[in-house]
Amino acid sequence: MAMEAVNLKKKQCKIVVAVDESAESMYALSWCLSNLISQATINTLVLLYVKPPPPVYSSLDVAGYIFSGDMIRALEAYGNDLVNSVMGRAEDICGKFSSNIKVDRIVGSGDARDVICNIVDKIKADTLVMGSHGYGFFKRAILGSVSDHCAKHVKCPVVIVKHPEKI
Protein backbone atom coordinates (compact mmCIF):
# COMPACT_ATOMS: atom_id res chain seq x y z
CA MET A 1 0.00 0.00 0.00
CA ALA A 2 2.70 2.45 1.03
CA MET A 3 4.62 1.60 -2.15
CA GLU A 4 1.65 2.66 -4.31
CA ALA A 5 1.01 5.79 -2.28
CA VAL A 6 4.48 7.01 -3.24
CA ASN A 7 3.19 8.07 -6.66
CA LEU A 8 0.29 10.18 -5.38
CA LYS A 9 0.72 13.96 -5.37
CA LYS A 10 -0.26 14.77 -1.78
CA LYS A 11 -0.37 11.72 0.41
CA GLN A 12 -1.31 11.83 4.05
CA CYS A 13 1.53 11.07 6.44
CA LYS A 14 0.91 10.33 10.10
CA ILE A 15 4.02 10.25 12.29
CA VAL A 16 3.93 9.31 15.96
CA VAL A 17 6.71 10.67 18.18
CA ALA A 18 6.90 9.09 21.63
CA VAL A 19 7.84 11.89 24.04
CA ASP A 20 8.81 11.79 27.69
CA GLU A 21 10.80 13.93 30.16
CA SER A 22 14.15 13.06 28.56
CA ALA A 23 16.28 15.39 26.45
CA GLU A 24 16.70 12.42 24.11
CA SER A 25 13.01 12.27 23.22
CA MET A 26 13.04 16.02 22.46
CA TYR A 27 16.08 15.44 20.25
CA ALA A 28 14.21 12.61 18.48
CA LEU A 29 11.35 15.05 17.84
CA SER A 30 13.76 17.63 16.36
CA TRP A 31 15.32 14.93 14.18
CA CYS A 32 11.88 13.94 12.95
CA LEU A 33 10.89 17.53 12.15
CA SER A 34 14.05 18.19 10.16
CA ASN A 35 14.29 14.82 8.39
CA LEU A 36 10.84 13.27 8.01
CA ILE A 37 8.48 16.18 7.35
CA SER A 38 8.12 16.63 3.61
CA GLN A 39 6.45 19.52 1.78
CA ALA A 40 5.05 16.91 -0.60
CA THR A 41 2.82 15.33 2.04
CA ILE A 42 0.05 16.43 4.39
CA ASN A 43 1.65 15.77 7.74
CA THR A 44 0.06 14.93 11.05
CA LEU A 45 2.45 14.66 13.94
CA VAL A 46 1.08 12.79 16.93
CA LEU A 47 2.86 13.52 20.22
CA LEU A 48 2.38 10.44 22.37
CA TYR A 49 3.09 10.53 26.10
CA VAL A 50 2.60 7.48 28.29
CA LYS A 51 1.91 7.92 32.01
CA PRO A 52 2.87 5.10 34.36
CA PRO A 53 -0.05 2.79 35.19
CA PRO A 54 -2.29 3.64 38.20
CA PRO A 55 -1.41 0.39 40.11
CA VAL A 56 1.79 2.14 41.23
CA TYR A 57 -0.21 3.65 44.11
CA SER A 58 -1.76 0.37 45.26
CA SER A 59 1.61 -1.42 45.24
CA LEU A 60 2.83 1.26 47.62
CA ASP A 61 -0.23 0.62 49.81
CA VAL A 62 0.71 -3.04 50.06
CA ALA A 63 4.18 -2.07 51.22
CA GLY A 64 2.59 -0.35 54.23
CA TYR A 65 2.27 3.22 53.04
CA ILE A 66 -1.14 4.73 53.42
CA PHE A 67 -1.97 7.58 51.12
CA SER A 68 -4.70 10.00 52.03
CA GLY A 69 -7.08 11.14 49.31
CA ASP A 70 -5.26 14.47 49.34
CA MET A 71 -1.92 12.80 48.70
CA ILE A 72 -3.28 10.78 45.79
CA ARG A 73 -4.86 13.89 44.30
CA ALA A 74 -1.55 15.72 44.69
CA LEU A 75 0.30 12.90 42.92
CA GLU A 76 -2.26 12.92 40.12
CA ALA A 77 -1.97 16.67 39.76
CA TYR A 78 1.82 16.31 39.57
CA GLY A 79 1.36 13.69 36.83
CA ASN A 80 -0.88 16.03 34.87
CA ASP A 81 1.57 18.92 35.28
CA LEU A 82 4.30 16.62 33.92
CA VAL A 83 2.18 15.74 30.87
CA ASN A 84 1.50 19.41 30.16
CA SER A 85 5.14 20.34 30.65
CA VAL A 86 6.40 17.64 28.26
CA MET A 87 3.69 18.33 25.67
CA GLY A 88 4.29 22.08 25.93
CA ARG A 89 8.02 21.68 25.31
CA ALA A 90 7.31 19.35 22.38
CA GLU A 91 4.85 21.80 20.83
CA ASP A 92 7.36 24.65 21.21
CA ILE A 93 9.87 22.58 19.24
CA CYS A 94 7.24 21.86 16.54
CA GLY A 95 6.48 25.59 16.30
CA LYS A 96 10.11 26.33 15.40
CA PHE A 97 9.91 24.15 12.30
CA SER A 98 7.69 24.14 9.21
CA SER A 99 4.07 25.24 9.67
CA ASN A 100 3.05 22.47 7.28
CA ILE A 101 2.19 20.19 10.21
CA LYS A 102 -0.92 19.42 12.21
CA VAL A 103 0.08 18.50 15.77
CA ASP A 104 -2.10 16.17 17.85
CA ARG A 105 -1.62 15.00 21.45
CA ILE A 106 -2.33 11.53 22.78
CA VAL A 107 -1.79 10.71 26.46
CA GLY A 108 -1.79 7.00 27.25
CA SER A 109 -1.48 5.21 30.55
CA GLY A 110 0.14 1.86 31.33
CA ASP A 111 3.28 -0.02 30.31
CA ALA A 112 4.91 2.28 27.74
CA ARG A 113 5.94 -0.66 25.57
CA ASP A 114 2.41 -1.97 25.10
CA VAL A 115 0.70 1.41 24.98
CA ILE A 116 3.01 2.74 22.24
CA CYS A 117 2.61 -0.40 20.09
CA ASN A 118 -1.18 -0.45 20.51
CA ILE A 119 -1.71 3.21 19.70
CA VAL A 120 0.64 3.18 16.69
CA ASP A 121 -1.25 0.24 15.19
CA LYS A 122 -4.69 1.57 16.18
CA ILE A 123 -4.29 4.98 14.54
CA LYS A 124 -2.49 3.38 11.56
CA ALA A 125 0.61 5.54 11.89
CA ASP A 126 3.03 5.61 8.95
CA THR A 127 6.13 5.97 11.11
CA LEU A 128 7.08 5.81 14.79
CA VAL A 129 9.96 7.95 16.06
CA MET A 130 11.43 7.54 19.54
CA GLY A 131 14.56 7.92 21.63
CA SER A 132 16.62 4.82 22.27
CA HIS A 133 16.51 5.14 26.04
CA GLY A 134 13.81 6.59 28.23
CA TYR A 135 12.32 5.17 31.40
CA GLY A 136 15.63 5.08 33.25
CA PHE A 137 18.40 2.57 33.70
CA PHE A 138 16.79 0.26 36.27
CA LYS A 139 13.41 -0.03 34.60
CA ARG A 140 15.18 -0.78 31.31
CA ALA A 141 17.33 -3.45 32.95
CA ILE A 142 14.22 -5.15 34.32
CA LEU A 143 11.71 -4.62 31.54
CA GLY A 144 14.04 -4.33 28.57
CA SER A 145 14.33 -1.30 26.33
CA VAL A 146 11.07 0.32 25.22
CA SER A 147 12.52 1.05 21.79
CA ASP A 148 13.72 -2.55 21.30
CA HIS A 149 10.24 -3.83 22.05
CA CYS A 150 8.51 -1.32 19.78
CA ALA A 151 10.94 -1.95 16.89
CA LYS A 152 10.02 -5.63 17.10
CA HIS A 153 6.25 -5.34 17.47
CA VAL A 154 5.10 -2.24 15.63
CA LYS A 155 4.05 -2.77 12.01
CA CYS A 156 5.23 0.52 10.54
CA PRO A 157 8.85 1.68 10.14
CA VAL A 158 10.45 2.66 13.45
CA VAL A 159 13.13 5.33 13.82
CA ILE A 160 15.34 5.02 16.91
CA VAL A 161 17.23 8.21 17.69
CA LYS A 162 20.09 8.47 20.17
CA HIS A 163 21.01 11.71 21.87
CA PRO A 164 24.42 12.61 20.40
CA GLU A 165 25.81 13.77 23.75
CA LYS A 166 25.04 10.52 25.50
CA ILE A 167 26.91 8.25 23.08
Next chain:
Amino acid sequence: MAMEAVNLKKKQCKIVVAVDESAESMYALSWCLSNLISQATINTLVLLYVKPPPPVYSSLDVAGYIFSGDMIRALEAYGNDLVNSVMGRAEDICGKFSSNIKVDRIVGSGDARDVICNIVDKIKADTLVMGSHGYGFFKRAILGSVSDHCAKHVKCPVVIVKHPEKI
Protein backbone atom coordinates in the same frame (compact mmCIF):
# COMPACT_ATOMS: atom_id res chain seq x y z
CA MET B 1 26.00 19.15 15.94
CA ALA B 2 23.06 17.82 13.93
CA MET B 3 20.79 20.23 15.79
CA GLU B 4 22.82 23.21 14.58
CA ALA B 5 23.07 21.90 11.04
CA VAL B 6 19.28 22.07 10.79
CA ASN B 7 19.49 25.82 10.24
CA LEU B 8 21.96 25.67 7.34
CA LYS B 9 20.62 26.14 3.83
CA LYS B 10 22.04 23.07 2.10
CA LYS B 11 23.42 20.57 4.54
CA GLN B 12 25.06 17.34 3.48
CA CYS B 13 23.11 14.23 4.32
CA LYS B 14 24.69 10.79 4.13
CA ILE B 15 22.25 7.89 4.43
CA VAL B 16 23.39 4.26 4.54
CA VAL B 17 20.90 1.62 3.39
CA ALA B 18 21.88 -1.96 4.21
CA VAL B 19 20.78 -4.09 1.25
CA ASP B 20 20.67 -7.84 0.78
CA GLU B 21 18.78 -10.38 -1.35
CA SER B 22 15.51 -9.86 0.55
CA ALA B 23 12.42 -8.06 -0.77
CA GLU B 24 12.31 -6.39 2.64
CA SER B 25 15.63 -4.60 2.16
CA MET B 26 14.45 -3.32 -1.24
CA TYR B 27 11.26 -2.08 0.43
CA ALA B 28 13.38 -0.34 3.09
CA LEU B 29 15.30 1.38 0.28
CA SER B 30 12.04 2.55 -1.35
CA TRP B 31 10.80 3.83 2.01
CA CYS B 32 14.04 5.75 2.47
CA LEU B 33 13.84 7.29 -1.01
CA SER B 34 10.26 8.48 -0.53
CA ASN B 35 10.54 9.60 3.12
CA LEU B 36 14.11 10.63 3.91
CA ILE B 37 15.44 12.29 0.76
CA SER B 38 14.86 16.02 1.00
CA GLN B 39 15.29 18.62 -1.74
CA ALA B 40 16.75 20.87 0.96
CA THR B 41 19.83 18.71 1.44
CA ILE B 42 22.66 17.36 -0.68
CA ASN B 43 22.05 13.63 -0.40
CA THR B 44 24.50 10.78 -0.63
CA LEU B 45 22.93 7.36 -0.46
CA VAL B 46 25.37 4.59 0.40
CA LEU B 47 24.21 1.10 -0.58
CA LEU B 48 25.93 -1.29 1.80
CA TYR B 49 26.04 -5.02 1.08
CA VAL B 50 27.77 -7.43 3.44
CA LYS B 51 29.09 -10.74 2.09
CA PRO B 52 29.40 -13.65 4.51
CA PRO B 53 32.92 -14.03 5.93
CA PRO B 54 35.44 -16.23 4.05
CA PRO B 55 35.82 -18.79 6.92
CA VAL B 56 32.57 -20.37 5.71
CA TYR B 57 34.67 -22.42 3.27
CA SER B 58 37.16 -23.67 5.83
CA SER B 59 34.41 -24.74 8.25
CA LEU B 60 33.10 -26.92 5.45
CA ASP B 61 36.60 -28.37 5.00
CA VAL B 62 36.64 -29.37 8.66
CA ALA B 63 33.35 -31.18 8.18
CA GLY B 64 35.07 -33.43 5.64
CA TYR B 65 34.28 -31.65 2.39
CA ILE B 66 37.21 -30.92 0.16
CA PHE B 67 36.81 -28.07 -2.25
CA SER B 68 38.99 -27.88 -5.31
CA GLY B 69 40.39 -24.51 -6.35
CA ASP B 70 37.84 -24.51 -9.20
CA MET B 71 34.97 -24.98 -6.78
CA ILE B 72 36.14 -22.16 -4.53
CA ARG B 73 36.55 -19.88 -7.52
CA ALA B 74 33.03 -20.83 -8.67
CA LEU B 75 31.62 -20.00 -5.23
CA GLU B 76 33.44 -16.69 -5.23
CA ALA B 77 32.14 -15.87 -8.69
CA TYR B 78 28.63 -16.71 -7.49
CA GLY B 79 29.13 -14.37 -4.52
CA ASN B 80 30.23 -11.57 -6.83
CA ASP B 81 27.25 -12.18 -9.14
CA LEU B 82 24.98 -11.90 -6.09
CA VAL B 83 26.56 -8.58 -5.08
CA ASN B 84 26.11 -7.19 -8.58
CA SER B 85 22.53 -8.44 -8.78
CA VAL B 86 21.53 -6.88 -5.43
CA MET B 87 23.35 -3.61 -6.14
CA GLY B 88 21.87 -3.47 -9.66
CA ARG B 89 18.32 -3.90 -8.32
CA ALA B 90 18.96 -1.27 -5.65
CA GLU B 91 20.31 1.22 -8.20
CA ASP B 92 17.29 0.62 -10.45
CA ILE B 93 15.03 1.56 -7.52
CA CYS B 94 17.11 4.69 -6.84
CA GLY B 95 16.81 5.65 -10.53
CA LYS B 96 13.01 5.70 -10.28
CA PHE B 97 13.09 8.38 -7.58
CA SER B 98 14.53 11.88 -7.39
CA SER B 99 17.72 12.57 -9.31
CA ASN B 100 18.88 14.69 -6.38
CA ILE B 101 20.93 11.79 -5.02
CA LYS B 102 24.49 10.59 -5.38
CA VAL B 103 24.56 6.81 -5.01
CA ASP B 104 27.68 5.04 -3.70
CA ARG B 105 28.31 1.32 -3.22
CA ILE B 106 30.18 -0.29 -0.36
CA VAL B 107 30.68 -4.06 -0.22
CA GLY B 108 31.81 -5.38 3.15
CA SER B 109 32.68 -8.87 4.26
CA GLY B 110 32.20 -10.53 7.66
CA ASP B 111 29.52 -10.64 10.32
CA ALA B 112 26.82 -8.28 9.02
CA ARG B 113 26.15 -6.90 12.50
CA ASP B 114 29.72 -5.75 13.08
CA VAL B 115 30.42 -4.68 9.51
CA ILE B 116 27.31 -2.47 9.30
CA CYS B 117 28.06 -0.79 12.66
CA ASN B 118 31.72 -0.22 11.79
CA ILE B 119 31.07 1.25 8.36
CA VAL B 120 28.22 3.51 9.52
CA ASP B 121 30.47 4.99 12.23
CA LYS B 122 33.57 5.14 10.00
CA ILE B 123 31.94 7.09 7.18
CA LYS B 124 30.02 9.24 9.73
CA ALA B 125 26.61 8.45 8.26
CA ASP B 126 23.68 10.63 9.33
CA THR B 127 21.14 7.81 9.21
CA LEU B 128 21.10 4.03 8.81
CA VAL B 129 18.09 2.38 7.12
CA MET B 130 17.58 -1.39 7.13
CA GLY B 131 14.98 -4.13 6.99
CA SER B 132 14.00 -5.75 10.27
CA HIS B 133 14.82 -9.29 9.14
CA GLY B 134 17.43 -10.44 6.68
CA TYR B 135 19.87 -13.30 7.11
CA GLY B 136 17.19 -15.95 7.56
CA PHE B 137 15.35 -17.46 10.47
CA PHE B 138 18.03 -19.83 11.79
CA LYS B 139 20.91 -17.40 11.67
CA ARG B 140 18.71 -14.83 13.43
CA ALA B 141 17.75 -17.33 16.12
CA ILE B 142 21.41 -18.10 16.80
CA LEU B 143 23.03 -14.71 16.30
CA GLY B 144 20.12 -12.41 17.13
CA SER B 145 18.59 -9.93 14.76
CA VAL B 146 21.00 -7.78 12.73
CA SER B 147 18.70 -4.76 13.06
CA ASP B 148 18.41 -5.15 16.88
CA HIS B 149 22.18 -5.16 17.17
CA CYS B 150 22.67 -2.16 14.88
CA ALA B 151 19.92 -0.13 16.61
CA LYS B 152 21.80 -0.65 19.89
CA HIS B 153 25.35 0.02 18.70
CA VAL B 154 25.21 2.54 15.88
CA LYS B 155 25.56 6.19 16.94
CA CYS B 156 23.27 7.79 14.35
CA PRO B 157 19.48 7.40 14.10
CA VAL B 158 18.44 3.96 12.82
CA VAL B 159 15.30 3.31 10.78
CA ILE B 160 13.98 -0.26 10.92
CA VAL B 161 11.54 -1.03 8.13
CA LYS B 162 9.31 -4.11 7.97
CA HIS B 163 7.97 -5.49 4.72
CA PRO B 164 4.21 -4.83 4.90
CA GLU B 165 3.31 -8.22 3.39
CA LYS B 166 5.28 -10.17 5.96
CA ILE B 167 3.59 -8.68 9.03
